[in-house]
Amino acid sequence: MSNTEIEIVVDDPTAPEPDSPPVTDTRVAEITVSLLLLGLAVLLGYDNWRTGISWDSTGPQAGYFPFYLSVILAGASLYGLLVTFLARKETSETFVTRAQLRRVMAVFVPTLLFCLATQFLGMYVASFLLIAIFMRMVGKIALWKSLLTAFLFTAIMFVTFDIAFDVIMPKGPLEAAFGY
Numbered sequence: 001m002s003n004t005e006i007e008i009v010v011d012d013p014t015a016p017e018p019d020s021p022p023v024t025d026t027r028v029a030e031i032t033v034s035l036l037l038l039g040l041a042v043l044l045g046y047d048n049w050r051t052g053i054s055w056d057s058t059g060p061q062a063g064y065f066p067f068y069l070s071v072i073l074a075g076a077s078l079y080g081l082l083v084t085f086l087a088r089k090e091t092s093e094t095f096v097t098r099a100q101l102r103r104v105m106a107v108f109v110p111t112l113l114f115c116l117a118t119q120f121l122g123m124y125v126a127s128f129l130l131i132a133i134f135m136r137m138v139g140k141i142a143l144w145k146s147l148l149t150a151f152l153f154t155a156i157m158f159v160t161f162d163i164a165f166d167v168i169m170p171k172g173p174l175e176a177a178f179g180y
Contacts, residue, residue, distance in 0.1 A: 020099035027084060027092040034080040041074035106138055122172025128154040 048063030048070060055061070096104070110133055117126040128150045135146035161167040162180065171180060 017099050020097035022094040022097050023101050024095050025092040026095045027087070027089065029095040030080060030084045034077045034084065038074055038077035038081070041070045041077060045070035045074065110134060110137075118170050120172065122175050123169040124154050124158050125172050125174050127157060 045067055048067035051063035052061030053063045053067040055064070110130060114126050114130040117129060121129075130150075131153055132146045132150035135141045135149060136143060139146075141149075161169055
């Protein structure tokens with residue numbers, strides 16, 4: 001007779017602590033996101049209005065459709081704000097705890113730095129650094145394995161995109177030194 005109710009539980013030693021203090025609740029997160037989206041909608045709406053939102057002899061101008069999409073986004077953001085403000089304060093629950101936010105930032109910050117580094121170092125050097133640092137710091141993998149994996153992945157990416165398919169990627173000073 002088999003027991004189908006058996007549950008296998010695997011403990012994750014890197015999981016966030018269950019008693020971590022909350023950083024913010026869902027109400028604050030919803031208001032923040034709605035305000036950011038409203039700001040984006042206003043910025044996009046203004047830019048598309050400046051580009052042109054009317055019809056000319058050849059059809060709609062470049063900003064016609066994006067402008068009305070930004071109007072829809074602004075309306076949805078205002079609706080989200082209204083619903084959040086009218087909701088009862090007692091029902092708000094924890095959005096993120098300190099331990100959860102620390103784990104998210106461990107991925108977000110290096111990824112943001114990768115985007116910035118790509119502008120100055122090029123795609124391949126920035127990719128090498130991102131992979132090596134992620135493997136070493138987040139994955140706790142040996143330094144030599146991290147460097148080897150980052151080098152091999154970056155080399156394969158370079159051969160695939162730059163040589164085989166001739167795709168234009170952001171280049172940095174290292175590629176310029178090698179004549180690419």
